[in-house]
Amino acid sequence: MNKRAYNFNAGPAALPLEVLQRAQAEFVDYKETGMSIMEMSHRGAVYESVHHEAQSRLLNLFGSPSGYKVLFLQGGASTQFAMIPLNFLSEGKAAGYVRTGSWADKALKEAKLVGEAFVAASSESEGFRKVPDLRNLELPEQTAYVHLTSNETIEGTSFLNYPDTGSVPLIADMSSDILSRPFDLESFGMVYAGAQKNLGPSGVTVVIAREELLEQSPKHLPTILRYDTHYKNDSLYNTPPSFSIYMVNEVLKWIEEQGxxxxxxxxxxxxxxxxxxxxxxxxxxxxxxxxxxxxxxxxxxxxxxxxxxxxxxxxxxxxxxxxxxxxxxxxxxxxxxxxxxxxxxxxxxxxxxxxxxxxxxx
The missing domain is CATH 3.90.1150.10 (Aspartate Aminotransferase, domain 1)
Structure with a gap:
């Protein structure tokens, strides 16, 4: 093999060489089935075992907290920008967004298309060269949730600590730093991430959320945009991005091997x-x-x-x-x-x- 490039792409990004080599070895014939994982039915036992193993392995890295569910969705974080307010921002409520740069602004823009959203904190006055101090975050009584972007890929800023929002669910876009360090998952109502930076290849979006948030979605929403659809069907309501999920599972194994x-x-x-x-x-x-x-x-x-x-x-x-x-x-x-x-x-x-x-x- 020729020398690999020094890959500093922002996403899709570098994958562990060991993972790529394992996938290469199994690409044509997965576990002596005579098929690639990409050729299998997502309803079959072989694929479902990979699917469930990846869900369990991901939660295990966070200490397997009770009451949380892993979903494998599609559409990237950009679809989550819309799904979150569609599912959680009801009439009479307002969503608080922390403005830290480009991706936080995109999430806020989508929320404003759905309902009432306000800026809970911002670092715009500092040119988005830092993240705001959220230790004394004040939230209106009608706040539905607080959304933040844990790491801004464009500006290169990141939260070192996360706020305590009490009974208000804290939701984080962790697309660019999930699994880069430990954090207390139980301080969040939901975290989500496009896989193509730290989790695997593009094509799958990971959501980890409290089950109570996922169990009920507004009945007027299209079925595919409701979290309860994917929760009740274990992310198998429609055909999942099976190869991407297989790769996520292999990356999670690699993370375990790194300690x-x-x-x-x-x-x-x-x-x-x-x-x-x-x-x-x-x-x-x-x-x-x-x-x-x-x-x-x-x-x-x-x-x-x-x-x-x-x-x-x-x-x-x-x-x-x-x-x-x-x-x-x-x-x-x-x-x-x-x-x-x-x-x-x-x-x-x-x-x-x-x-x-x-x-x-x-």
Whole structure:
């Protein structure tokens, strides 16, 4: 096999090589069935065992809290932006949204199409370079739920701690940092994530929610947009993205092999620390975008002195085998997405490239 690229794509993103190799070995003939997992009926016992194993394995990583259900849905986090208010934002209620950047704003925009939504907290005044302090969050009595984005991939910011919202359900879009570190699942009513960053390939969206939130949905909603439909049918109401779910299960096995969420966090902090140190010690040649107390472990965003220099950095990095370092088109700059599956050696190689580039261009 030729040398693999240094993959810093924001999503779809790097997958563990070990997982890809296992999938390759089983691609044509899964467990001596004479079929690929993609060819099987989703009603058959072989696929259903993978489906249920992935659900159980995911909850086990969080300590198997009681009263929570894992759903496998489709449509990405963007569909969840609409499904959440459709299912939970009833007349006379209002939903609180924490504005931390691009993805939080998209979720808020969808909620406003459905019902009343308000900004519970925002870091807009700081240019979204940090996350707001939610320790003294004040919520109106009629608040249906509070929504936050745990990690902003575009701005490169992340919550280190989560608020206590009492009886008001806390819902989080964790698409870009789920399973990157331990957290108390029981402090949330629901978390959700598109798989294509830390969970597996694109095509499946994972929802983990309290069963009491999933059991009843408004009767006027289309069947496929109701959480209770998927809850009562164990995410098998319609044909699921079976291969993506199979891959999620394999990624979850790999996380267990790394020492679970505690082991993954240790590796992620080591990787992020190496890269942030290179930025901070560059004597101003590289400038981190996110403020230090809000820095993401998954998406490291930084700038150079001029856009011309940034374009040169991207061009030369691509020639050297680095992929995905150009910042999002909406904000520019540079970004290295260093999700769970990005190996430490890739970070070390990037740091060396950054040092060489600095020496040639300062």
């Amino acid at each position: 679970g969420l505690t082991g993954i966090e240790q590796l992620n902090r080591k990787k992020a620390g190496l890269l942030y140190e290179a930025i901070d010690q560059s004597e101003g040649f590289y400038n981190g975008f996110a403020q230090p107390d809000s820095r993401s472990l998954m998406n490291v965003t930084f700038r150079l002195g001029t856009e011309e220099l940034e374009k040169k950095f991207v061009k030369e990095s691509e020639a050297a085998g680095f992929v995905g370092l150009k910042g999002h088109r909406s904000v520019g700059g540079l970004r290295a997405s260093i999700y769970n599956a990005v190996p430490y050696d890739a970070i070390a190689a990037l740091v060396q490239f950054m040092e060489d580039f600095r020496n040639k261009n300062r």
